[in-house]
Each structure stands twice: as C-alpha cells, then as structure tokens.
Amino acid sequence: MKLREVIVVEGKDDTVAIKRAVDADTIETNGSAVNQATIEKIKRVQKTRGVIIFTDPDFPGEKIRKTIEQQVSGCKHAFLPKEAAIAKGGKGLGVEHAHPDAIREALKDAHMMQETITEEITQEDLITAGLIGGTGAKERREWLGKLLKIGYTNGKQLHKRLMMFQISKQEFAEALEVIRKEKTNE
Template identity: 70%
Template sequence: MKIKEIIVVEGKDDTRAIQRAVNADTIETNGSAVSMETIEKIKLAQKVRGVIVLTDPDFPGEKIRKLIVEHVPDCKHAFIDKKHAIPAYGRGLGVEHAPPSVIQEALKDAQAMEAYAPEWISKDDLIDAGLIGGPKAKVRRMRIGELLKIGYTNGKQLHKRLMMFQISKEEFVEALKSVLQEEQD
C-alpha cells in the first residue's frame, strides 16, 4: 500500500513500523521536544504532498499532535488504540508496537480536523450519554474513540475532537448505541 502523504511520527522505531506496514515517507519529531525546524519541514510537507500525523496514544504523543495542529492545522490525523500499541514483552506504549494491519487501517481512516466546526454534540449530550463522569465513562470514551476513529480522549477533549472531526449527531448516536449494546451483551 503506497501512501502519498508524508507521515509524521515520533522516532526511528515508528518509521520502521510504518515502513513494514506501507510504502511511505516519514518525518520524525524526535520525541515531544519538537523543534521549529521540524515544524517547518511539516509545513512544507503539507504544502507539497500532505501530512498524516500518527503519534503514540499517550500524553507525549497527544502533546506533539497539539503542537503540530497549532502550526499546521490542515493536516490529517490517524490514531492507534492503546491496546494495539502495547509491546508483546517489556514496557512502553507506541506506534512501533502496532501490527502492520493496524497501522494500515489507521492510515486509511486518517481524517482532517476542522478548527472551527459547528457544535452538533454538546457537553450535556456527553454527560447524558455517560461519557463524562460516572463509573463507565472512561471505557465508553475508549470505545467511542475506536468506533469513530478519533482516538481515546478524556471527557473535555472528547467534545473538542467530536467538533474538530465534524462528527455528526447521527454518527455519534450510532456509535453510542453500539457501545451501549456491547455493554448489554
């Protein structure tokens, strides 16, 4: 599978994982201390070929993603669920541990974030759905993130991502129905 866009990853191990999964070029941020030189490379890559950001599903990965969005708001984003980013042995969490099929699926589902999207789903909707507060909120948010292909977030960030990815009320309701049905089974 050939990817036209340049994929932004955190390091060399991520680049190797990407190259095992697809034929693509990468830009490495070298961790969360992203330099302005790297930001300029990402801007140029976006202008020339487009960019897909694929960072680790953890706090530093989210920090890198937010920094890139500040400077290159029109790039696409791909997400890997934490359960696919855990090594078979040892410790850590990262893209480099994901199987090629998971990376391929994440890249296929990459979406652009919209900075100023309409609010189709309110924070009250999230509270009513049991996605903010309550004993099952975290598990439900994890599953909603998987189903909608927007990654895992805390409650506050979920609202922001739903708006940025312009998830419609209908898409949200369908995903929520699936999550609630799974809880029943």
C-alpha cells in the same frame, strides 16, 4: 499500499513500523519538544504532498500532535487504539509496537480536523450518554474513540475532539448504540 502524504512520527522505531505496513515517507519529531526546523519541514511537505500526524496514543504523543496542529494547518490525523500499540509483554506503548494491519487501518481512517467548527453534540449529550463522570465513563470514551476513529480523550477534551472532527449526531448515536449493545451482551 503507497501513500502520497508524508507521515509524521515520533522516532526511528516508528518509521521502521510504518515501512513494514505501507510504502510511505516519514518525518520524525525525535520527542515531544518539536523544534522549529522540524515544523518547517512539516510545513513545506504539507504544501506539496500533505501530512498525516501519527503519534503514540499517550500524553507525549498528544502533545506532539497539538504542537504541530497549532503551527501547520490542513494535516490529517491517524489514531491507533492503545491496545493495538502495546508491546508484547506489556512493557511499552507506541506505534512501533503495532501490527502492520493496525497501522494500515489507522492510516486508512486518517481524517482532517475542521477549521470552522459547528457544535452538533453538546456537553449535555455527553453527560446524558454517560461519557463524562460516573462509573464506566472512561471505558465508554475509549470505546467511542475507537469506533469513531478519533482516538481516546479525557472527559474535558472529548467535546472538542468531536467538534474538530465534525462527528454528526447520527454517527455519535450509532456509536453509542454499538456500545450499549455490547454492554448488554457482557
């Protein structure tokens, strides 16, 4: 699988993991304090080839994603579920620990955040669905993020993420139905 877009990752180990999974070029941020020279590289390549931001599913990874997103418009975002990014033995979390199949799947599902945002799903919908507050809300958000391929968010950020990716009421309802069915099968 050869990718035209350049993948933005956190470090050298992530680049190695990406190259095991796909034929693609990468830009490494070398940590969460993304410097201006790196931002300029990302801006330049975004204009000519496109960019996929693919950071670790943790706080520093989200910080990098937000920093780039604020300064470089039009990037696609790929998300890896936490369980796919856990190192063998449970010591470590990141893209570098993911199986090549999980990386390919995340990159295949990369999508762009929308510039103009319309609200299809309200905060009230999230509360009604048990995604904010209450027992099991975190687990339901994790599951929803996986099903919709938008990554995990806390309760405050879920509404924003759903709007940025323009998740429709129908997609949302279908994902909730899958969660509900799985819950009854436990």
